[in-house]
Amino acid sequence: MSKKESGFELEGFREVDDMMKQLPMEFQAEILYKLNRKAANIVKKEMQANAPDSEGDHIRESIMIKRDPEDMTGVTVGVTSKKGWMVRFLEYGTKKRETRKGADRGAITQPDPFVRESIDNTIDEVIQMFNTNYLKLVKRVVKKYNKTFRK
Secondary structure (H helix, E strand, O other): OOOOOOOOOOOHHHHHHHHOHHHHHHHHHHHHHHHHHHHHHHHHHHHHHHOOOOOOOOOOHHHHEEEEEOOOOOOOEEEHHHHHHHHHHHHHOOOOOOOOOOOEEEEEOOOOOOOHHHHHHEEEEEEEEHHEEEEEEEHHHHHOOOOHHHH
């Protein structure tokens, strides 16, 4: 599977980034978290659309966004721990499995890389979202910052 390459340019990024660096860290973290959350939502929706959902598995409903406990701005899109083990098998497939007595336990010979495909399919959309929302979020937080500290 080849990776999708994407050429992109964030217009006015340097100016917006300079503006953001003048804000206190908590406001910078708020902006980055909101951007990351929006990007994660795009990937989550794509993963849900592409997820195989055989009867009783409910993988689509198990796809969630979690905040990174070690990074104030980080988020992760993934499958809950109850279904996460199953996704690995679906994503990569398995070899033929047998018991010690030789009973056939089957194999997943046709992997369904829906997680990787979802990420590859959403790269351009995520970049476009950053391009259109970065400045908006910075302006909104600057306005909030001004209200907070000008009282």
